[in-house]
Amino acid sequence: MSEIKNYIWSHKDEMIRLLRELVAVPSVQGEAEEGAPFGKEPARALGIMLDKCREYGFSVENVENYAGSADLGRDPQLGILSHLDVVPEGTGWLGDPFVLRETDGKLIGRGTCDDKGPAVAALFALKAVKDLGIPLKKGVRLIFGTNEENGSADLAYYRKKRELPPMVFTPDGEYPVINAEKGMIRLHFSAPFSARGGLVSVHGGTVINAVPESCRYSVKTADGEISGRSAHASTPEKGDNAVTKFLETVGKTVTDPPLDRLAELFPHGETNGKSCGIRLSDEVSGETTCVLSMLNTEDDRLTGAVDVRFPISFRAEQVRSEICGRLEQAGFRIDSAECSEPHFTDENSEFVQSLLRVYERVTGESGRAIAIGGGTYVHEIPGGVAFGAEFPGHDGNMHSAEEFITVEDLLKNAEIMAQAIVEICG
Numbered sequence: 404m405s406e407i408k409n410y411i412w413s414h415k416d417e418m419i420r421l422l423r424e425l426v427a428v429p430s431v432q433g434e435a436e437e438g439a440p441f442g443k444e445p446a447r448a449l450g451i452m453l454d455k456c457r458e459y460g461f462s463v464e465n466v467e468n469y470a471g472s473a474d475l476g477r478d479p480q481l482g483i484l485s486h487l488d489v490v491p492e493g494t495g496w497l498g499d500p501f502v503l504r505e506t507d508g509k510l511i512g513r514g515t516c517d518d519k520g521p522a523v524a525a526l527f528a529l530k531a532v533k534d535l536g537i538p539l540k541k542g543v544r545l546i547f548g549t550n551e552e553n554g555s556a557d558l559a560y561y562r563k564k565r566e567l568p569p570m571v572f573t574p575d576g577e578y579p580v581i582n583a584e585k586g587m588i589r590l591h592f593s594a595p596f597s598a599r600g601g602l603v604s605v606h607g608g609t610v611i612n613a614v615p616e617s618c619r620y621s622v623k624t625a626d627g628e629i630s631g632r633s634a635h636a637s638t639p640e641k642g643d644n645a646v647t648k649f650l651e652t653v654g655k656t657v658t659d660p661p662l663d664r665l666a667e668l669f670p671h672g673e674t675n676g677k678s679c680g681i682r683l684s685d686e687v688s689g690e691t692t693c694v695l696s697m698l699n700t701e702d703d704r705l706t707g708a709v710d711v712r713f714p715i716s717f718r719a720e721q722v723r724s725e726i727c728g729r730l731e732q733a734g735f736r737i738d739s740a741e742c743s744e745p746h747f748t749d750e751n752s753e754f755v756q757s758l759l760r761v762y763e764r765v766t767g768e769s770g771r772a773i774a775i776g777g778g779t780y781v782h783e784i785p786g787g788v789a790f791g792a793e794f795p796g797h798d799g800n801m802h803s804a805e806e807f808i809t810v811e812d813l814l815k816n817a818e819i820m821a822q823a824i825v826e827i828c829g
Contacts, residue, residue: 495804516799576789614642
């Protein structure tokens, strides 16, 4: 343990330099083009990471800029899966979100916590094992994706082309180990719209999986903007939804029927889907979350998007049918509804227990398996779990302004992942 820890700390500056280089790439999903399925910037971030892996002596492969990998040893049995794409920067930053700032032990910038920082930690974990000459009986593969924030089409494509190792964890969640993830529904709806009722336009939210922090609108008498507070859609209680606040305030001053009906289905401050008929709960994963995350006027239509996370004891069709039915009864057309079932891995498996032992050994804290509302990168991978990167009680402002990871947590993640590699593959 001391050898690995000393190695990681001695490479602190090198890790921060690589993270700075990655943060400088605004790897938000862009227009697809030849050789860049999710736009130039995600492909550029992947190229930087794979070049560094190659420089460090790993066996590297780029699968058409969907995802890439770096191997240590043959026939990998353990996969560590991270992603290099990020959500849009949003507002509220105290500096350029794509210029890494180090302040009071914090590394601040978009992607530092989700998921570029953990990706750097994974690379240096494997580098530590390699450079220290620690013998492994099983191979290890780092996998870097480029589309986690917008549906994980990268991973779906990669899995068609390459077989994943039998054991996979992702540093795309929380410690100790996440073994249960709620099911998800992301739906888009619309209705005819005209400005006759008083509303001229509305534009709220930028991505489906975040509580909208602002909502710009124009009515016949004035223009305005509603401010809220962003949060991940899996924890909407931490945010303040600007779109539902708009419906509660400005929406009630105009006579556009679609707004009245939406205000009834998505009351401001309600996050459990009760008014949409989908308030469900179970002992393992808790209660439904439901977020009206986008609302826009486009030509002659009002369009919206909803993010739903439902407990692991329920099936997607049951939830989808109920909320879509309520929206249709209110006069909206369902344009799309993408569903994924809940994810669950037995906490008593040797894989999970090995990770918990490592966590306890390195941190001195008790390890346990936990359930979350957010979907991590292993949501569609049987037997996969999330292992880090956030520690209990830490909040790196994921998907919000001033996103950060502390220097200490960056290094500790690398140390924990190196120990996990040795524990599982040594």
